[in-house]
Amino acid sequence: MDLTRLKPYGDTPGDGMVQVSFTLPIPVGDEARHAALILASRMMLKDSKVVLMQPLDDSFTYFILYGHCDQTVDYTSIHVAKLDYQPMTPSDINSFIAEKLGRKITVIGACVESDAHTVGIDAIMNMKGYNMHKGLESYPQINAINLGAQVPSEELLAKAMEENADALLISQVVTQRNIHVKNLTRLIEILEAEELREQMVVIVGGPHITPELAKELGYDAGFGPGTYPEDVASFLVQFLNKD
């Protein structure tokens, strides 16, 4: 297979098979079907077939289509900037802190601003952890403080100063109208305004957080779905060790 010209695969290499679905705000009918097919062709799909045209009511129609994508991707040229750290086990992390950093570290977690979804940050911070992976509270070398839900940025920073925190672990789950971007940007702005940005590692996580988005918004790292406490801890301690 030519990895410089990667294509979707259905049952034959290079068939480019793609499944698409969307709703158009028009009534069901031949014209609607055509509109869907035109759109598919503008999405670079060839020989598309409408396999479902379903009226949702008088003025909306839902389509499922299959088509052959004639675009390719050069897989060999993809270089994802990886977070620069080695995964470690919890006990290694603790030894690393003790040996390399020589002091306990303090980490504050919070869902900031309007977000109240604590399950994710709890999974990282709390004793119980996630999927049998214990949270940072269980790490003897980490002082883990979880502020929970809907914490205003100001309150979080006050706490961070008070505790002399090494790192902030921020969780954002709600993304409608890009509220997460707004909330996350606000936090960084306040940190910078207070000239605190350089004093701590700031990490964000959540189901729709990607490393790239995190970087873009000025965070030191971003963690997506399925993160375990030791993932972020490994990154954090190695990052602290570099400073």
Place this chain on the structure above:
Amino acid sequence: MDLTRLKPYGDTPGDGMVQVSFTLPIPVGDEARHAALILASRMMLKDSKVVLMQPLDDSFTYFILYGHCDQTVDYTSIHVAKLDYQPMTPSDINSFIAEKLGRKITVIGACVESDAHTVGIDAIMNMKGYNMHKGLESYPQINAINLGAQVPSEELLAKAMEENADALLISQVVTQRNIHVKNLTRLIEILEAEELREQMVVIVGGPHITPELAKELGYDAGFGPGTYPEDVASFLVQFLNKD
């Protein structure tokens, strides 16, 4: 809404929301996720999110994405060439034949060549019909002959000559490797070679048949999924009346 700039709708007019899924022949990983996102952008989707990245085995990864399509369609300029006929009821069709054509008509149905899917053609031809819509056999003015499955084109034509048929009703269901296109093309070629094409109406139907495809392949009409016997009969008698 601006119908000249029609876009998919998720929950906000113009949001362009599209769901896409495909498999890439590469192992799961950050690079794979990137490849999927690049492909999505080549499919003209903005701000795409990978919501599922699932390894199918060591060398294939399945993706589900959502993105915002920034392409539009001018809905007002879509003119679909419609089959030119008025839908009639079975009894109207019979009267029409008796009065306007003045003779019983003969219709031969078949799944041609390798295709053995008779349920569709049976639905159109046989007494029993489909969804309580009786088939052409039940029309007193129609002599309906159903040849069934896997009928070679030659055999079909011999029968058509013998019966002096007014119309052929062809069904094609299997589409893998475009076998339907090959089969349908072959039939027309033989008809033309024998100089029989003008002597009868030739209609094709099947789940993946569109009116456009039928025209393209040289058929008088094409009928897709959900066709009832009276649909094709209405078209047929009015078409015969025009000749």
Place this chain on the structure above:
Amino acid sequence: MAEVFLDDKIVSKAREAALQIAKDVVKEINSKTTIAVERAVVRLLGIEGETSDGVPWVNVITDKMLAHKLLDRGAAYWLVNAAIMTERSLQEVAEDVIFGKLDLTKVPKSNRQQLNRMMDLLAEEGLEKITTVRSQRAALRAQLGKGEEPLKYVIVATGNIYEDVVQAKAAVSQGADIIAVIRHTAQSLLDYVPSGTETEGVGGTLATKENFQVMRQALDKAGREAGRYIYLTNYCSGLCMPEMAILGAIEGLDIMLNDSMYGVIFRDINMSRTFIDQHFSRAILGFADVNINTGEDNYLTTADAYDKAHTVTASQFINEQFAILSGMVPEQIGLGHAFEICPDKADSFLYELAQAQMVRQLFPKSPVKYMPPTKYMTGNIFQGNVQNALFNAASAITHQSVHLLGMPTEAIHTPHLQDRYLSIANTNYVFHALKHFGDEIEFAADGIIQRRAAEVLANALDMLEEVANIGLMTAISKGMFADIARQVDGGKGLDGVVEKADDYLNPFENMLKEKGGKG
């Protein structure tokens, strides 16, 4: 019939313990009022309006009273007293207070008898509007009839009320019976009721009078077209719980999410504040015949659905007793539960069935609301549809009354038009295919399902007895619900809790509770 065996003795003991728990709390809160209750009273007295910068008059008035420590006698006392003594309408009195033209403490005290008479008169007047709406709604429900149970409940959450309408109408045309308009993220923490129509909400639209009206009208129209009554749902929770109850009552809502503990546990609202607010708001809702939906399903998003199933049951008993103490009747109390067991667990469906069937039998008159899988939904929208199919099957088998449809895109975004369609199609098919399945099967004696129901019930009783012993507030402070602990004097809104004076007056309280749900 697919029934589980439930020991009547355990059930009555559980109910007794729950009554004890609720009574103890009510006793404790009887000596207190909250600024939210007082705002509601002022609203019920007919005082409306907003300042030019959008602050509701009721807030201005009660804030002043709070600041001047007047709330202990009840807002009604001060306003009615002033109206009597100044011989002006309540509205005029309110205006004067707001614009600083009247110092309520300076008004002479009226004769007690006259005050009471006036109070009663005003209260009856205040409730008339609710009574009217209640009977209008009842008439329309009777006229149009309702869908078949389990009623199909879907949410709209675009953040734009006009778009919500578009989505709701489509859902109705596809078979939805109940539309819940999801509320703007964190509105529950606003200490006032906002106004106007919302088009830029996050996670949902603001609950406002105008938004309620827009949707109510749209649904009445859609219901007439569809030939069945369409129920409208919103939230009666957060720092404005009692006012939301009034808003719902007057704008003809049919169901409101209202839980005795949700605010404490999930919004970190102070316990006393919540218990007082829920008590009064349920009196209003019962009187208005607006059903409530409780929020036990939420526990299973933070606690494990299998290990902590009994906390749901225990909480349902408590929520029921709280509602009854507010004057509601079982037919109005839509207790909540959910299909949230981890799909990786073997026999998860059996455990879900045990719980779902038990809830129905424990609360046979309650229009219980069954919530779909949410926590273990993933970005795999195809598989999500399968999880929802089993949820639909469980609901059909156990004859649930209100069925909140799961969305394939649960883990991704608030529902889009086609997500809701796919979900309704799924549900219609499964309900239809399994129509009489629940009547057709029996659960093996001493089998997994029977044993599970018995176990959960027994654990619920243990828990209820422990809670009765230590008191509900202490129980919450120990994290006994949802694995979340809240402190008795922590949380938002504590500053709005006020010890009542001996001559505290609230003309509505008894009147509402007495008439209550019986109408």
Place this chain on the structure above:
Amino acid sequence: MAEVFLDDKIVSKAREAALQIAKDVVKEINSKTTIAVERAVVRLLGIEGETSDGVPWVNVITDKMLAHKLLDRGAAYWLVNAAIMTERSLQEVAEDVIFGKLDLTKVPKSNRQQLNRMMDLLAEEGLEKITTVRSQRAALRAQLGKGEEPLKYVIVATGNIYEDVVQAKAAVSQGADIIAVIRHTAQSLLDYVPSGTETEGVGGTLATKENFQVMRQALDKAGREAGRYIYLTNYCSGLCMPEMAILGAIEGLDIMLNDSMYGVIFRDINMSRTFIDQHFSRAILGFADVNINTGEDNYLTTADAYDKAHTVTASQFINEQFAILSGMVPEQIGLGHAFEICPDKADSFLYELAQAQMVRQLFPKSPVKYMPPTKYMTGNIFQGNVQNALFNAASAITHQSVHLLGMPTEAIHTPHLQDRYLSIANTNYVFHALKHFGDEIEFAADGIIQRRAAEVLANALDMLEEVANIGLMTAISKGMFADIARQVDGGKGLDGVVEKADDYLNPFENMLKEKGGKG
């Protein structure tokens, strides 16, 4: 246990009638052979090869014999006789026949006793290869162990055997237990066995020795990696049924689709031809311990699954008796049925359950194969996944043995890699979630499910008795199966049916049937 009540008397009557039906047919066909049977005999005698334009030698030889009306004594007779008399190997005799160097009728007749001795010797030699494969397979099955029932059976149908391997391997890694390689459209109408590897098939890949080998190797490897034995399935049907049986036997297939009537009804193959061919091919398959899967599911694609459910049951009894008459044992007879009731029908799931459970109880030792919804699948791949979820649930509840996974894209294309993944994920979840559900429930006495099972069984008996009366061939000519009528002397392949002479010889027939499935 979710069992249905089945009247033992009706069941034995049904079985008796079916035996009668099968016996009558076998009696009738005993006096005939077919060119396909003779080709199989020649193959079993070890004659292989192809002409330069790809015609198998066995075809050339038997075609000549047919043309010269020699087949009535059996191909074996002529070849062995010639070998004895010319003192050359069979292979040499065959070559000479093919290249026209030998006129078989001109060879003097050998001594009868010598002929018989030689025949038996050659037959035993011919079967040795099959016996070896049989025991190799048994050893590997024992070594690796098999997946949990219902075994997950998926198809691959890319039309390219190498791509089929890619897809099969992925499926195994996801949990599939059985891989069926779907056959090129209309291969069943080819009157010879093609050769070579296929990369451009339509609807599937050609069934050839080479393709079988490619897949068998791949699956053995995948099975070792996965730590469980992976079953390979292909077709033993059409005009080359007996030869396909040999191919399957020798290439180590585990299951072959083989029905006593499918070819007649769905491929318009002549009745006598099919009955003779299936009879001999089942003797081979039984001896080789290759399970069969019958095709009753297909009836429900042309006839209505609810109205004609009893035709499936009746046909299962008939297929069973035919197989037993060929020497197979119940453990080898994978009768087919399907989940095909129209989803618009209320309580469709209950009717499906009744049928599925009945099949299990009627044929308790049979590795029955349960087929997914196909006919009412649509382009709505999300909803299709839901239909499949209920199918999966029915299978789990009724403890099916072999479960053919439904694809969300059934109405669109042969399965793509991700379709199969979605389908396996669906099945894994549902099977796991409902693991013990079937053991946990009982069906209400005289309920919908019980009544339905009784009704279908009674109708099946009526039908069987009628068929026994009029004879199976007449029954088929009346369209009693699948709503499709075929005439006794119509259909393809009739010209390959030959009346046996009195001294007809087939050294394998009795040997195979006697050893049969018992090994």
